[in-house]
Amino acid sequence: MRFLPDAEQREFARTLDGMLGSAGTPGAVRSWACGDHGPGRALWARLAEAGVFALAVPEEHDGLGLLPVELAVAFGELGRHAVPGPLVETAAAGALLGRLGGDAARAWLPRLASGEAVASLCVLSSEGSPYALDADIADAVFVVDGDTVRLAESHGPVQPSADPARRLARPLGGTVLERGPKVAAAAAHAVEVAALATAAQGLGLGRALLERTVEYVRRRTQFGVAVGSFQAVKHRLADTLIALEFAQPLVHSAALALAAGDPASGREIAAAKVAAGEAAHASARTALHLHGALGYTAEPDLSLWIRKARPLRTAWGDPAACRARVLAAAPSGPGGVTGWFSAARV
Amino acid sequence: MDLDFTAAEDAFRAGIRDWLASHVPPAPLPSLETAEGFAAHREWERALFAGGWSVVSWPEEYGGRGSTLLEWLIFEEEYYRAGAPGRVSQNGISLLAPTLFEYGTDEQRARVLPPMASGEVIWAQAWSEPEAGSDLASLRSTAVRSEGGWRLSGQKTWSSRAAFADRAFGLFRSDPDAERPHRGLTYLMFPLDADGVTVRPIGRLDGKPAFAEIFLDDVFVPDEDVIGEPGQGWRVAMSTTGNERGLTLRSPGRFTAAADRLAALWRGAAGPGGTALRDRVADAVIGARAYQLSAYAHASRIAAGGSIGAESSLNKVFWSELDIALHETALDLLGPWGELSDEATQAPAHGSWAEGYTFSLAGPIYAGTNEIQRDIIAERLLGLPKGRR
Numbered sequence: 001m002r003f004l005p006d007a008e009q010r011e012f013a014r015t016l017d018g019m020l021g022s023a024g025t026p027g028a029v030r031s032w033a034c035g036d037h038g039p040g041r042a043l044w045a046r047l048a049e050a051g052v053f054a055l056a057v058p059e060e061h062d063g064l065g066l067l068p069v070e071l072a073v074a075f076g077e078l079g080r081h082a083v084p085g086p087l088v089e090t091a092a093a094g095a096l097l098g099r100l101g102g103d104a105a106r107a108w109l110p111r112l113a114s115g116e117a118v119a120s121l122c123v124l125s126s127e128g129s130p131y132a133l134d135a136d137i138a139d140a141v142f143v144v145d146g147d148t149v150r151l152a153e154s155h156g157p158v159q160p161s162a163d164p165a166r167r168l169a170r171p172l173g174g175t176v177l178e179r180g181p182k183v184a185a186a187a188a189h190a191v192e193v194a195a196l197a198t199a200a201q202g203l204g205l206g207r208a209l210l211e212r213t214v215e216y217v218r219r220r221t222q223f224g225v226a227v228g229s230f231q232a233v234k235h236r237l238a239d240t241l242i243a244l245e246f247a248q249p250l251v252h253s254a255a256l257a258l259a260a261g262d263p264a265s266g267r268e269i270a271a272a273k274v275a276a277g278e279a280a281h282a283s284a285r286t287a288l289h290l291h292g293a294l295g296y297t298a299e300p301d302l303s304l305w306i307r308k309a310r311p312l313r314t315a316w317g318d319p320a321a322c323r324a325r326v327l328a329a330a331p332s333g334p335g336g337v338t339g340w341f342s343a344a345r346v
Numbered sequence: 347m348d349l350d351f352t353a354a355e356d357a358f359r360a361g362i363r364d365w366l367a368s369h370v371p372p373a374p375l376p377s378l379e380t381a382e383g384f385a386a387h388r389e390w391e392r393a394l395f396a397g398g399w400s401v402v403s404w405p406e407e408y409g410g411r412g413s414t415l416l417e418w419l420i421f422e423e424e425y426y427r428a429g430a431p432g433r434v435s436q437n438g439i440s441l442l443a444p445t446l447f448e449y450g451t452d453e454q455r456a457r458v459l460p461p462m463a464s465g466e467v468i469w470a471q472a473w474s475e476p477e478a479g480s481d482l483a484s485l486r487s488t489a490v491r492s493e494g495g496w497r498l499s500g501q502k503t504w505s506s507r508a509a510f511a512d513r514a515f516g517l518f519r520s521d522p523d524a525e526r527p528h529r530g531l532t533y534l535m536f537p538l539d540a541d542g543v544t545v546r547p548i549g550r551l552d553g554k555p556a557f558a559e560i561f562l563d564d565v566f567v568p569d570e571d572v573i574g575e576p577g578q579g580w581r582v583a584m585s586t587t588g589n590e591r592g593l594t595l596r597s598p599g600r601f602t603a604a605a606d607r608l609a610a611l612w613r614g615a616a617g618p619g620g621t622a623l624r625d626r627v628a629d630a631v632i633g634a635r636a637y638q639l640s641a642y643a644h645a646s647r648i649a650a651g652g653s654i655g656a657e658s659s660l661n662k663v664f665w666s667e668l669d670i671a672l673h674e675t676a677l678d679l680l681g682p683w684g685e686l687s688d689e690a691t692q693a694p695a696h697g698s699w700a701e702g703y704t705f706s707l708a709g710p711i712y713a714g715t716n717e718i719q720r721d722i723i724a725e726r727l728l729g730l731p732k733g734r735r
Contacts, residue, residue: 001416002650003349003642069347214728229733231717234724241723242660249639250632256349271632323628324621327609 003252009073016050016074020081026301032084033164037137040084041118047083048115056094056193061109066095066193068255072200076251079204079280079312082304084165086120086134088201088316092194093119093142099186100149104177108140121194122152122171123187127321131159131168141171144187150174163307188266194316195269196258199251199276202312206244206280209287209305213237217290233290240286243279250275270317270325277313277322284309349642351420358413359420365397366428375431377688377701379554384510387434391465401439401463408455409463415593416645422599423638427606437506438462438469440594442515445533449574449582458535470508470538472516472560473583475501480718480735482517483527483580487562489518489534495568496520496576498536501561504712508558509547513537517579524577531579535571536562552687552704593658595713596665598638601672604702605634608676615679623679630672637665656726659719666709666716673703 005013023046028039047053055071057063065071071091078087094112097105111117120138124130124145132141135155143150152171159168214237217228227233254272257265284306288295291302313319351359375390376383394400395409403418404410413421433439443462446455461467478485487500498518508514515535524530538545542565547555574582612627640661644654676699677684686693688700710716717735724730 001348001350001352001355001642001646003347003639003646004650005347009347210728214730218730225733226731228724228730231721231733231735234728234730234733235717235720237728237730238663238720238723241728242663245657245660246633246636246640246664249643250636252347252643253349253635253639256347271635274628275632275636320625323625323632326628326631327612327624 003249005069005073005252009070012050012070013073013077016047016052016077017080019046019050020077020083025081025083026304029082029084029165029304033167035167037085041137043083044085044118045115047078047087048113052078052087053090053094053115054113056091056098057109057113058098061098061105061113063094063098063109063113066098066259068193068196068258069252071193071197072251072255075197075200076204076207079201079206079308080208082165082205082208082308086118086132086138088194088197089121089133089138090119091197092190092316093121093140095193096121096142096144096149096186096190099189100178100182102178104149104151111139120171121190123191127318128191129168129315130170132171134167135169135171136167141174142177143171143174144183144190147181147183148176148179149183149187150176161311163311165304165308166311191316192258192266192269195273195322196251196254198312198316199247199254199269199272202276202280202309203244203247203251205305205308205312206240206247206276206283209280209283209302209309210237210240210244212302212305213240213283213287213290227290236286236290240279240283243275243282247272247275247279267326267328270322273317274319274322274326277319280309281313349639351416355417355420358417359424362399362402362421362424363428365399366424366430369393369397370428370430374429374698377554377698378432378434379507379550379556379701381510384434384507387431388465388468390431391433391435391468395464400435400465401443401459404443404459404463408459414645415648416642419593419597419599419638419641419645422597423602424599426597426599426603429603434507435462435465435468436595437471438467441471442469442535444594445515445573445582445585448585449533453570454573467513468507468511470505470511470514470558470560472502472505472508472514472536474504476503480715482583483531485517485519485531487516487518488522489520489532489567489576491520492566495566496532496534496572498534498542498562498565498567501559503548503559504557505560506557506712508538508545508560509555511538514560515573517583520576520579528580530577531583532576533573533579533582534567535573536565536567540565540567542566550704551707552701593641593644593661596669596709598634598641601634601665601668602638604669604672605631608672608679611676611679615681623675626671626675626678630668630675633664633668633671637661637668640664656722659714659722660727662713662719663710663716663723666706669706669709670703673699673706677703 023043028043032040052074054064055067056065097109112119117139120132120135120141122132122143135141136158141152143152151174153173155169155171161168217233218226220227250272254268257268288306375386378384378387401410402413402421405412475485489496489498517531518534520532521530542563544561546559548557550556608630683694688698
């Protein structure tokens, strides 16, 4: 067992971190929120060049995937830098079409992998959102409805989100691409990929918020000392770190389960989604509070991170649905949570 | 990155699982916080030692198997999964033994470890004092130089299971003139039945004598029972606290097994479709799994030549809070039966939730309060400035 990212995975993260850190990402987020997608699309192209969008596209369609561990590593960095756009949805659409194959896969997957095309995805269900993220700029919006998948023709009016960089619209009309039981199976797989990527993104977001807040409370002085020397402040930050640290291995394990095609992957991913979503949300609340009124202000870049946390907590598996999934069909008797989570380890 | 076990590790798991299947007592032993239960648990330690399973991570020469940290995690998973008795030798095994491995002499290891492994000698810790809790370095009990050894005086308290244990280890002030309170402390071992030692049991919240006060009145301890150099006791002790806070005191296996029992209780109480308390049950399961995976990551880091330092404080806060949340949820699921003590003839047969709950309440206090742990996390892991406690 070596349950740690390997050298290549760590290097991949460092590369993305360096690139996004020097690419003026906050400016791209603000432009995106105003409907100017130029800088965001430029960033998209650079991410594609680094291989991010190929990770969820099968090799036969010019991709590298599916590589769930690398996908989780990449989305951690995308979250850390609050990169805008239908990132998760493009990856999940890749996973969906990859499973379905056929003309749609041949037409779209190479373009998704290369970053030439941006996709959005909407999986209509009692749990899912009826909105497609950034439908207005996506080159393709795929809609799964029961046992059909269609390519939407247009979309309804864009609805403002709690995170201005998330632009939501209902997909409308379109032609059916595939129909039948394999659609439901492919969609379930795509939702797992989306939940994993969102969990990883949330974790990166939460870590960035914690880092910024630690930096701030070290600098900010009141009563003649750094506010970060006060126990009330320290302890809240310590709790924030604890939640993030214990969510991380759940995300890694979920990625491994998905990579192995483990029948328990849904449960692993649900656990990771809850833990990462809650940790990121708590980190945002901590950041808001410990920045004082500054944290409650839209102008500082901090707000770009804070406002993303809550939507990510809900997106692709809200906490209640994920908690239910963790307990669903759990074996009875003293089976050991070990065995319960992963069929490979009974 | 992987979570795979080797064939040898699988065989190790199968070995302990088989042994436990044929040795774990069919009915739970009486509470180990009572005289009768303590004796029964000591017997169990003897059986565990005879099977070669009492101290798997120790070197073979002292009764262990030289197991890796990952194998120890496997052992613990299987141990608690099988519902095996609590470890009455816990304090010696997880606190004193690691200290002896690091600072003890060969003679001390040869003399102290084998009887510890077999349960023949059970150890209590003697650290806290009435005026020295979180601020342990302010302790006042003294060790005064005497011919061939030291004479101990003072009062220790909150000493787990000292009411029934055989020997104790603790810190004593040997140089009252030292520049700083951390200096001038010495780490010593002493028998609890020595002349001048008085042990007064203290009832825990549920009334059981789970810990005790120890009064020392000019108790002679020979030089051979000093661990490390005189005056270096603080450093020696701190190597142990890392062990206590970290994985080895409360292994993930305890919590994965408890989360399983909780999930079974929830299913029984609510039915598979029930949502009552579902989210809290799910969080306990997720928490146990997170701790287990985090331990695998730690074991991987150590196997790769790394080490765990202040991160052990993350574990301490996490498992102690998980333990309380898990038991609170169980008691809520039990409804009117939740208030029955485990000894009640009509107590639910789901396991010792009442005692487990009482025990969990101490978690945020012992082994360094969670406030101390959060200070450590903030200062050493996040780099925040030191301030007033």
